[in-house]
Amino acid sequence: MQAQSQVAFDPSQGTAETVLSVDNLHKSFGALEVLKGISLEAHKGDVISILGSSGSGKSTFLRCLNLLETPSTGDIRLKGEPVFSSKDPKFSTKRDRGLTARQRSRMPMVFQGFNLWSHMTILQNVMAAPSKVLNRPAHEVEELAMSVLERVGIANKRDMYPSQLSGGQQQRAAIARALAMKPTLILFDEPTSALDPELVGEVLRVMRKLAEEHVTMLVVTHEMNFARDVSTKVVFLHQGLVEEEGTPDEVFGSPKSQRCREFLSTTSY
Ligand SMILES: Nc1ncnc2c1ncn2[C@@H]1O[C@H](COP(=O)(O)OP(=O)(O)OP(=O)(O)O)[C@@H](O)[C@H]1O
Numbered sequence: 001m002q003a004q005s006q007v008a009f010d011p012s013q014g015t016a017e018t019v020l021s022v023d024n025l026h027k028s029f030g031a032l033e034v035l036k037g038i039s040l041e042a043h044k045g046d047v048i049s050i051l052g053s054s055g056s057g058k059s060t061f062l063r064c065l066n067l068l069e070t071p072s073t074g075d076i077r078l079k080g081e082p083v084f085s086s087k088d089p090k091f092s093t094k095r096d097r098g099l100t101a102r103q104r105s106r107m108p109m110v111f112q113g114f115n116l117w118s119h120m121t122i123l124q125n126v127m128a129a130p131s132k133v134l135n136r137p138a139h140e141v142e143e144l145a146m147s148v149l150e151r152v153g154i155a156n157k158r159d160m161y162p163s164q165l166s167g168g169q170q171q172r173a174a175i176a177r178a179l180a181m182k183p184t185l186i187l188f189d190e191p192t193s194a195l196d197p198e199l200v201g202e203v204l205r206v207m208r209k210l211a212e213e214h215v216t217m218l219v220v221t222h223e224m225n226f227a228r229d230v231s232t233k234v235v236f237l238h239q240g241l242v243e244e245e246g247t248p249d250e251v252f253g254s255p256k257s258q259r260c261r262e263f264l265s266t267t268s269y
């Protein structure tokens with residue numbers, strides 16, 4: 001792991017550093033086992049699209065990575081450091097809240113419903129977490145917040161409240177909030193599903209730009225064109241297991257699993 005982390009990112013060589021490794025992740029809600037042993041690796045600059053029908057466990061998987069749900073068993077590592085390990089109480093049953101907050105900030109999540117604070121301006125929304133977690137002086141955090149708002153194209157909305165923005169702008173603010181954490185990886189759970197069709201494009205454009213900048217992303221999406229054109233890897237989940245994974249060409253061009261073929265054939269793109 002250590003040696004790998006010194007290798008510069010070069011997608012053509014496939015030598016990028018391993019950023020996230022998930023090993024045999026299980027999650028049950030009571031008697032219902034939703035995740036049945038998911039293993040996954042993301043390398044620096046990867047954009048991994050996670051596909052699957054409703055109820056297959058996509059959101060639960062992301063929520064476990066972000067520790068919004070506590071996995072039942074398994075192992076999650078970010079840049080080699082444990083995030084969750086059912087074998088180590090410090091990273092499972094006995095974890096402290098400070099550790100959880102720090103780890104979340106390294107792997108923030110962008111939700112379908114934006115989840116911005118309605119009583120804060122856009123700038124305050126973006127500054128809130130870095131002010132708390134990164135422990136930097138206010139003027140530095142404000143500079144950082146403005147730079148990420150510029151990156152997503154809404155710096156001019158800094159003093160507006162979320163309700164004064166369109167859905168697409170709110171989602172871009174949520175992406176800026178994630179970027180402000182200088183994250184190792186960003187998780188997206190259907191970031192465009194709550195948007196009016198005419199607003200989907202502006203959010204996807206921002207995500208494409210981040211992909212070009214080699215921001216590592218895990219994206220649960222029903223946007224098949226995005227998955228096919230932007231991803232480095234596509235993962236198809238079925239009933240809590242990885243049923244198929246590969247490059248977009250492999251998964252879209254010649255899926256091995258019957259279920260994946262059926263899923264793709266019923267999805268228009
Ligand atoms: N907190 C919870 N308590 C009990 N069951 C849950 C909970 N969260 C999710 N589930 C169940 O876990 C299963 C997987 O749900 P999940 O939300 O992960 O699916 P999904 O793949 O994201 O679906 P969708 O495409 O509809 O968003 C479903 O059967 C769901 O009812």
Ligand SMILES: [Mg+2]
Pocket residue numbers: 058059060
């Ligand atoms: Mg979901």
